[in-house]
Amino acid sequence: MRTVRTVPSAEHGAERWSPCAPNATTWARCPWSAHRRLRSSLSAADARVAVGWRNFERRRNDGGVSTDSTPLVRQVAHGDRDWVAVTLRREWTSTFVARLGELVEAAGLPGYVATLDGRRVGLALVDVRDREFEVVAISTTEPRRGVGAALMERCFADARAMRCRRVWLVTTNNNVAAIGFYQRVGMDLRALHRHAVRASRELKPTIPERDAAGIPIDHEIEFELLLEA
Numbered sequence: 001m002r003t004v005r006t007v008p009s010a011e012h013g014a015e016r017w018s019p020c021a022p023n024a025t026t027w028a029r030c031p032w033s034a035h036r037r038l039r040s041s042l043s044a045a046d047a048r049v050a051v052g053w054r055n056f057e058r059r060r061n062d063g064g065v066s067t068d069s070t071p072l073v074r075q076v077a078h079g080d081r082d083w084v085a086v087t088l089r090r091e092w093t094s095t096f097v098a099r100l101g102e103l104v105e106a107a108g109l110p111g112y113v114a115t116l117d118g119r120r121v122g123l124a125l126v127d128v129r130d131r132e133f134e135v136v137a138i139s140t141t142e143p144r145r146g147v148g149a150a151l152m153e154r155c156f157a158d159a160r161a162m163r164c165r166r167v168w169l170v171t172t173n174n175n176v177a178a179i180g181f182y183q184r185v186g187m188d189l190r191a192l193h194r195h196a197v198r199a200s201r202e203l204k205p206t207i208p209e210r211d212a213a214g215i216p217i218d219h220e221i222e223f224e225l226l227l228e229a
């Protein structure tokens, strides 16, 4: 029997509003044609995610509880939209994401759902413009099980299929888990946007001054994976 340990999202941070997220302007600039192109490209690859990631083969020792669950990744479907909105609100207090002085309504963005044994355990929302593939939001309710890596691998694969120049995203200085994670999946530091959270906070006042650990939330850090020279 396969058993999966469920880890409450609160375990890895009570509230996250910080970016991985866009702006209202971004949403306005995001043409439906780009969404259609993305959907069309994604539909061809809607199956099991690359099994190359070593986490997929990993079998964790959860105190005697065994699991051989493998994350599966598929496109966000119409029927996922309520769950997407709930997930965004749980992780970032609203469906809006702010970064680099922009505010974006993320709930309607295309993206991916990760499942374990049929349960939705991860979400990545993306925005593709000018051959740049932005991961606007990514989260999982079951950390350190390869869910995030599976979602990012899917993003990388589809960005390549769409001939994007790079995959990029923004996080904040306090999010040490995300900073470790992005580098582990192969992304590199692109830029440090000092004090950029101040502008994001003006657009999204629910972004607190400090996180649950008391760390000031002030800077935005941009990561990228270049897909061509």
Ligand SMILES: CC(C)(COP(=O)(O)OP(=O)(O)OC[C@H]1O[C@@H](n2cnc3c(N)ncnc32)[C@H](O)[C@@H]1OP(=O)(O)O)[C@@H](O)C(=O)NCCC(=O)NCCS
Pocket: 012, 013, 016, 018, 019, 020, 021, 055, 091, 137, 138, 139, 140, 141, 142, 143, 144, 145, 146, 147, 148, 149, 150, 170, 171, 172, 175, 176, 177, 178, 180, 181, 182, 184, 185
């Ligand atoms: C960031 C996040 C998506 C990572 O997803 P995940 O499913 O836990 O990541 P994975 O299990 O695929 O981890 C892959 C590797 O990334 C690194 N990593 C993941 N979480 C890490 C952490 N908390 N600290 C350090 N490294 C970490 C590890 O090297 C890990 O491999 P390992 O478990 O074999 O050591 C997840 O922690 C999350 O949902 N965080 C809350 C939401 C959030 O902050 N999103 C980002 C906003 S910008």
